[in-house]
Amino acid sequence: GENVEQHPSTLSVQEGDSAVIKCTYSDSASNYFPWYKQELGKRPQLIIDIRSNVGEKKDQRIAVTLNKTAKHFSLHITETQPEDSAVYFCAASIFTLIQGAQKLVFGQGTRLTINP
Amino acid sequence: DTEVTQTPKHLVMGMTNKKSLKCEQHMGHRAMYWYKQKAKKPPELMFVYSYEKLSINESVPSRFSPECPNSSLLNLHLHALQPEDSALYLCASSQVWGLNTGELFFGEGSRLTVL
Numbered sequence: 001g002e003n004v005e006q007h008p009s010t011l012s013v014q015e016g017d018s019a020v021i022k023c024t025y026s027d028s029a030s031n032y033f034p035w036y037k038q039e040l041g042k043r044p045q046l047i048i049d050i051r052s053n054v055g056e057k058k059d060q061r062i063a064v065t066l067n068k069t070a071k072h073f074s075l076h077i078t079e080t081q082p083e084d085s086a087v088y089f090c091a092a093s094i095f096t097l098i099q100g101a102q103k104l105v106f107g108q109g110t111r112l113t114i115n116p
Numbered sequence: 117d118t119e120v121t122q123t124p125k126h127l128v129m130g131m132t133n134k135k136s137l138k139c140e141q142h143m144g145h146r147a148m149y150w151y152k153q154k155a156k157k158p159p160e161l162m163f164v165y166s167y168e169k170l171s172i173n174e175s176v177p178s179r180f181s182p183e184c185p186n187s188s189l190l191n192l193h194l195h196a197l198q199p200e201d202s203a204l205y206l207c208a209s210s211q212v213w214g215l216n217t218g219e220l221f222f223g224e225g226s227r228l229t230v231l
Contacts, residue, residue, distance in 0.1 A: 034219065043120075043206065043222040044159065089158050093217065096172070101214045103172060106158035 004092050006107025014115050019080055021110045023090035024072040032093035032102065033066060033073045038109075039086045047088075048075070080114045087111050122207050122223035130231050131197060137226045139190040139207030147213030148190040149220065150182060151206040159206055159222075165190060166213040197230045204228075 003026040013019050023033075034049035050057045050064045050073065057064050061080075066073040073092075077084055087109045093102040120141045129135050139148065147166050151159035164172035165184040173182075179201075181193040190207055204227050208220040 032217070036220075043224045044220075045222070046219045049219065095215075101166075101171070102217050103161055103164065104217070104220065106160075109156070109158050 004090060004105050004107040006090050006110060008110060009108065010111045010113070012113045012115060013080055015080055015082060017080055019075075019077045019084070019112055019114075021075045021088055021090070021112070022072060023074070023092070023107050024070075025092040025105075026071065027092065027094050028071070029095045030071075030092040032104075033064070034091050034104070035064060035075050036089045036091065036106075037086045038089065044089060077112075082114050082116055085112060085114045120207055120209055120221050120223035122205075122226050124226055125224065126227050126229075128229045128231065129194065129197065131199075133197075134193070134195045136194065137192040137205055137207075137228075139192075139223055140188055141209040141221070142188055143209065143211075143221065144187075145209035145211050145221070146187060147210045147217070148184060149208040149210075150180075150190070150192050151208060151222075153204040153206055153225070163192075164213055171213060194228070197228075199230050202228055202230045 005024045031052035036044040037047045038044040048062050048064050050066050061078045063076040089109050090107040091104040094105050123138045150162040153159045161174050162176045163182045168184045179196050183191040204225040206225045207223040210220050
Protein backbone atom coordinates (compact mmCIF):
# COMPACT_ATOMS: atom_id res chain seq x y z
CA GLY A 1 0.00 0.00 0.00
CA GLU A 2 0.95 3.65 -0.28
CA ASN A 3 1.37 4.92 3.23
CA VAL A 4 3.97 7.04 5.01
CA GLU A 5 3.36 7.79 8.68
CA GLN A 6 5.18 10.73 10.26
CA HIS A 7 5.51 11.63 13.94
CA PRO A 8 5.23 13.88 15.79
CA SER A 9 2.88 16.31 14.05
CA THR A 10 4.27 19.19 16.12
CA LEU A 11 7.58 19.51 17.92
CA SER A 12 8.88 22.34 20.04
CA VAL A 13 12.50 22.41 21.22
CA GLN A 14 14.81 24.91 22.86
CA GLU A 15 17.41 26.53 20.69
CA GLY A 16 20.59 24.49 20.77
CA ASP A 17 18.81 21.22 21.57
CA SER A 18 18.30 18.35 19.12
CA ALA A 19 15.13 17.49 17.22
CA VAL A 20 14.16 14.07 15.90
CA ILE A 21 11.34 13.32 13.47
CA LYS A 22 10.38 9.76 12.58
CA CYS A 23 8.66 8.17 9.60
CA THR A 24 7.51 4.68 8.75
CA TYR A 25 6.59 3.34 5.35
CA SER A 26 4.73 0.31 4.12
CA ASP A 27 6.13 -0.52 0.67
CA SER A 28 9.10 -2.87 1.00
CA ALA A 29 10.20 -1.86 -2.52
CA SER A 30 10.75 1.76 -1.46
CA ASN A 31 14.37 2.72 -2.01
CA TYR A 32 14.52 6.54 -1.84
CA PHE A 33 13.72 8.62 1.23
CA PRO A 34 14.00 12.42 0.97
CA TRP A 35 13.23 15.06 3.59
CA TYR A 36 11.76 18.43 2.56
CA LYS A 37 11.63 21.63 4.59
CA GLN A 38 8.84 24.09 3.95
CA GLU A 39 9.00 27.48 5.61
CA LEU A 40 5.80 29.47 5.97
CA GLY A 41 4.61 30.66 2.57
CA LYS A 42 7.59 29.12 0.81
CA ARG A 43 8.24 26.17 -1.47
CA PRO A 44 9.27 22.75 -0.14
CA GLN A 45 13.03 22.33 -0.46
CA LEU A 46 15.08 19.16 -0.20
CA ILE A 47 17.36 19.21 2.82
CA ILE A 48 18.69 15.66 2.80
CA ASP A 49 17.90 12.31 1.21
CA ILE A 50 19.00 8.73 1.58
CA ARG A 51 18.84 5.65 -0.61
CA SER A 52 18.23 2.15 0.61
CA ASN A 53 21.81 0.97 0.19
CA VAL A 54 22.94 3.35 2.95
CA GLY A 55 22.04 3.26 6.64
CA GLU A 56 22.96 6.79 7.59
CA LYS A 57 23.82 10.08 5.92
CA LYS A 58 24.98 13.32 7.49
CA ASP A 59 25.23 16.89 6.25
CA GLN A 60 26.52 19.32 8.88
CA ARG A 61 23.80 19.56 11.57
CA ILE A 62 21.36 17.31 9.73
CA ALA A 63 21.42 13.52 9.58
CA VAL A 64 19.06 10.84 8.36
CA THR A 65 19.04 7.20 9.47
CA LEU A 66 17.29 4.35 7.71
CA ASN A 67 16.26 0.96 9.05
CA LYS A 68 15.01 -1.04 6.05
CA THR A 69 14.12 -4.08 8.11
CA ALA A 70 11.82 -2.09 10.35
CA LYS A 71 10.75 0.20 7.48
CA HIS A 72 11.46 3.41 9.30
CA PHE A 73 13.71 6.40 8.84
CA SER A 74 14.42 9.44 10.96
CA LEU A 75 15.62 13.02 10.62
CA HIS A 76 18.00 14.33 13.27
CA ILE A 77 18.76 18.04 13.62
CA THR A 78 21.44 18.96 16.15
CA GLU A 79 22.24 22.36 17.66
CA THR A 80 18.90 23.73 16.49
CA GLN A 81 18.63 27.36 15.46
CA PRO A 82 15.59 29.66 15.04
CA GLU A 83 15.87 29.37 11.25
CA ASP A 84 15.21 25.63 11.56
CA SER A 85 11.59 26.48 12.43
CA ALA A 86 9.47 25.13 9.55
CA VAL A 87 7.32 22.21 8.50
CA TYR A 88 9.32 19.11 7.64
CA PHE A 89 7.96 16.41 5.31
CA CYS A 90 9.42 12.96 4.93
CA ALA A 91 8.71 11.01 1.76
CA ALA A 92 9.22 7.53 0.40
CA SER A 93 9.37 6.31 -3.16
CA ILE A 94 6.55 4.02 -4.14
CA PHE A 95 6.93 1.78 -7.16
CA THR A 96 4.00 1.94 -9.54
CA LEU A 97 3.55 -1.30 -11.44
CA ILE A 98 1.47 0.25 -14.21
CA GLN A 99 3.94 2.96 -15.10
CA GLY A 100 7.02 0.97 -14.16
CA ALA A 101 8.41 3.94 -12.28
CA GLN A 102 8.45 5.57 -8.87
CA LYS A 103 6.47 8.33 -7.29
CA LEU A 104 6.95 10.02 -3.95
CA VAL A 105 4.43 9.69 -1.15
CA PHE A 106 4.75 12.34 1.54
CA GLY A 107 4.22 12.03 5.26
CA GLN A 108 1.74 14.36 6.96
CA GLY A 109 4.43 16.79 8.08
CA THR A 110 5.94 17.94 11.37
CA ARG A 111 5.73 21.56 12.44
CA LEU A 112 9.02 22.26 14.22
CA THR A 113 9.30 25.33 16.41
CA ILE A 114 12.65 26.39 17.86
CA ASN A 115 12.22 28.45 21.02
CA PRO A 116 14.95 31.06 21.65
CA ASP B 117 19.34 28.72 -13.15
CA THR B 118 18.02 26.28 -10.53
CA GLU B 119 14.54 27.69 -10.25
CA VAL B 120 11.08 26.60 -11.13
CA THR B 121 8.95 29.66 -11.87
CA GLN B 122 5.19 29.68 -11.46
CA THR B 123 2.64 32.27 -12.51
CA PRO B 124 0.41 33.70 -11.28
CA LYS B 125 1.32 33.71 -7.57
CA HIS B 126 -2.30 34.32 -6.63
CA LEU B 127 -5.50 33.64 -8.53
CA VAL B 128 -9.11 34.21 -7.59
CA MET B 129 -11.73 32.74 -9.88
CA GLY B 130 -15.43 32.04 -9.99
CA MET B 131 -16.83 28.59 -10.56
CA THR B 132 -17.68 29.39 -14.18
CA ASN B 133 -14.30 30.89 -15.10
CA LYS B 134 -11.54 29.37 -17.22
CA LYS B 135 -8.01 30.13 -16.14
CA SER B 136 -4.53 28.62 -16.47
CA LEU B 137 -1.55 28.16 -14.20
CA LYS B 138 1.89 28.24 -15.79
CA CYS B 139 5.20 26.70 -14.81
CA GLU B 140 8.64 27.04 -16.37
CA GLN B 141 12.07 25.54 -15.70
CA HIS B 142 15.35 25.90 -17.55
CA MET B 143 17.38 23.24 -15.79
CA GLY B 144 17.03 20.75 -18.64
CA HIS B 145 14.81 18.54 -16.50
CA ARG B 146 12.73 16.03 -18.43
CA ALA B 147 10.11 15.37 -15.74
CA MET B 148 7.56 17.89 -14.52
CA TYR B 149 4.82 17.57 -11.92
CA TRP B 150 1.71 19.23 -10.58
CA TYR B 151 1.00 18.92 -6.87
CA LYS B 152 -1.93 20.25 -4.84
CA GLN B 153 -1.33 21.36 -1.26
CA LYS B 154 -4.08 22.23 1.20
CA ALA B 155 -3.27 24.16 4.36
CA LYS B 156 -1.28 22.15 6.92
CA LYS B 157 -1.20 19.12 4.60
CA PRO B 158 1.53 17.52 2.49
CA PRO B 159 1.73 18.01 -1.26
CA GLU B 160 -0.53 15.59 -3.15
CA LEU B 161 0.56 14.41 -6.57
CA MET B 162 -1.81 15.24 -9.41
CA PHE B 163 0.09 14.71 -12.67
CA VAL B 164 3.51 13.61 -13.89
CA TYR B 165 4.92 14.45 -17.30
CA SER B 166 7.99 12.60 -18.52
CA TYR B 167 9.59 13.72 -21.78
CA GLU B 168 6.49 15.83 -22.46
CA LYS B 169 4.24 12.79 -22.18
CA LEU B 170 1.60 12.42 -19.48
CA SER B 171 2.79 9.49 -17.39
CA ILE B 172 0.64 9.70 -14.26
CA ASN B 173 -2.82 11.10 -13.67
CA GLU B 174 -3.77 10.49 -10.04
CA SER B 175 -7.49 10.24 -10.85
CA VAL B 176 -7.75 14.02 -10.98
CA PRO B 177 -11.18 15.42 -11.99
CA SER B 178 -11.39 16.52 -15.63
CA ARG B 179 -11.94 20.13 -14.58
CA PHE B 180 -8.14 20.13 -14.22
CA SER B 181 -6.43 19.73 -17.58
CA PRO B 182 -2.62 19.58 -17.77
CA GLU B 183 -0.57 20.45 -20.81
CA CYS B 184 3.15 20.20 -21.53
CA PRO B 185 3.89 22.27 -24.66
CA ASN B 186 7.62 21.57 -24.47
CA SER B 187 10.25 20.28 -22.07
CA SER B 188 10.50 23.62 -20.22
CA LEU B 189 6.83 24.49 -19.83
CA LEU B 190 3.92 22.98 -17.94
CA ASN B 191 0.41 24.38 -17.80
CA LEU B 192 -2.63 23.52 -15.75
CA HIS B 193 -5.91 24.59 -17.30
CA LEU B 194 -8.76 25.17 -14.87
CA HIS B 195 -12.45 25.13 -15.74
CA ALA B 196 -15.64 24.93 -13.68
CA LEU B 197 -13.77 24.52 -10.40
CA GLN B 198 -15.38 24.04 -7.02
CA PRO B 199 -14.65 25.99 -3.82
CA GLU B 200 -12.97 22.87 -2.40
CA ASP B 201 -10.38 23.15 -5.16
CA SER B 202 -8.98 26.20 -3.42
CA ALA B 203 -5.38 25.32 -2.53
CA LEU B 204 -1.74 26.00 -3.28
CA TYR B 205 -0.78 24.41 -6.60
CA LEU B 206 2.86 23.50 -6.76
CA CYS B 207 4.80 22.73 -9.89
CA ALA B 208 7.97 20.66 -9.59
CA SER B 209 10.62 19.24 -11.86
CA SER B 210 13.29 16.56 -11.67
CA GLN B 211 16.07 15.46 -13.99
CA VAL B 212 14.18 12.35 -15.00
CA TRP B 213 11.26 10.29 -13.82
CA GLY B 214 11.59 6.56 -13.47
CA LEU B 215 13.19 4.07 -11.15
CA ASN B 216 15.61 6.64 -9.70
CA THR B 217 13.76 9.93 -9.81
CA GLY B 218 15.84 11.94 -7.31
CA GLU B 219 15.34 15.48 -6.07
CA LEU B 220 12.20 17.41 -6.84
CA PHE B 221 12.66 21.15 -7.40
CA PHE B 222 9.48 22.97 -6.44
CA GLY B 223 8.18 26.31 -7.59
CA GLU B 224 6.77 28.82 -5.09
CA GLY B 225 3.26 27.79 -6.04
CA SER B 226 0.09 29.45 -7.26
CA ARG B 227 -2.43 30.11 -4.52
CA LEU B 228 -5.87 29.53 -5.97
CA THR B 229 -9.12 30.70 -4.44
CA VAL B 230 -12.38 29.56 -6.00
CA LEU B 231 -15.41 31.63 -5.05
